[in-house]
Amino acid sequence: xxxxxxxxxxxxxxxxxxxxxxxxxxxxxxxxxxxxxxxxxxxxxxxxxxxxxxxxxxxxxxxxxxxxxxxxxxxxxxxxxxxxxxxxxxxxxxxxxxxxxxxxxxxxxxxxxx
Amino acid sequence: xxxxxxxxxxxxxxxxxxxxxxxxxxxxxxxxxxxxxxxxxxxxxxxxxxxxxxxxxxxxxxxxxxxxxxxxxxxxxxxxxxxxxxxxxxxxxxxxxxxxxxxxxxxxxxxxxx
Numbered sequence: 001x002x003x004x005x006x007x008x009x010x011x012x013x014x015x016x017x018x019x020x021x022x023x024x025x026x027x028x029x030x031x032x033x034x035x036x037x038x039x040x041x042x043x044x045x046x047x048x049x050x051x052x053x054x055x056x057x058x059x060x061x062x063x064x065x066x067x068x069x070x071x072x073x074x075x076x077x078x079x080x081x082x083x084x085x086x087x088x089x090x091x092x093x094x095x096x097x098x099x100x101x102x103x104x105x106x107x108x109x110x111x112x113x114x
Numbered sequence: 115x116x117x118x119x120x121x122x123x124x125x126x127x128x129x130x131x132x133x134x135x136x137x138x139x140x141x142x143x144x145x146x147x148x149x150x151x152x153x154x155x156x157x158x159x160x161x162x163x164x165x166x167x168x169x170x171x172x173x174x175x176x177x178x179x180x181x182x183x184x185x186x187x188x189x190x191x192x193x194x195x196x197x198x199x200x201x202x203x204x205x206x207x208x209x210x211x212x213x214x215x216x217x218x219x220x221x222x223x224x225x226x227x228x
Binding site: 044110 | 147149158205211219221
């Protein structure tokens with residue numbers, strides 16, 4: 001199975017600032033996904049990122065707040081912009097692997113906004 | 115829209131015993147996939163088991179097995195010979211074959227007592 005890494009693993013940020021989270025996979029994948037997990041909650045899909053095209057955002061998430069880049073088949077970034085305490089969450093990336101319609105997840109980034 | 119319901123916020127089991135976690139879902143689609151993921155305190159989402167809707171046979175992975183009842187839209191997870199390391203949040207998830215979106219239930223926290 002592939003290795004999925006995320007950077008940073010955690011961060012504490014001031015409100016009004018932005019943080020960029022990186023997701024790296026050690027094999028080429030078509031689709032990458034970004035999720036948010038608010039404290040004590042389940043996972044919610046933010047957007048789907050395909051290489052070479054604009055990310056597709058879910059209802060309630062907008063590109064100005066969560067810009068995503070997908071420069072190649074092994075890498076993606078999610079930026080959380082103009083942060084507020086409500087953005088404090090775990091952010092996870094996932095990828096489809098093995099052609100079996102199964103998503104595998106990175107270790108997550110725990111973000112705290114003060 | 116598809117929904118996933120986990121009606122047990124918390125469950126507990128004695129080490130070496132068997133426990134069953136419940137999951138129901140709602141969909142009008144005929145082609146889909148169902149998953150159980152485990153999230154220990156490390157926050158990493160770990161795939162436990164996967165089931166294709168077109169397969170009647172219940173999936174098994176070592177001590178983990180599912181009871182998939184397609185007509186009833188039920189997908190329960192049975193953990194046999196429970197171990198301390200099984201303690202975690204367990205999320206049931208639905209993936210549409212049409213949209214590739216993964217929809218999560220609210221999770222069940224499993225405690226394992228020695």
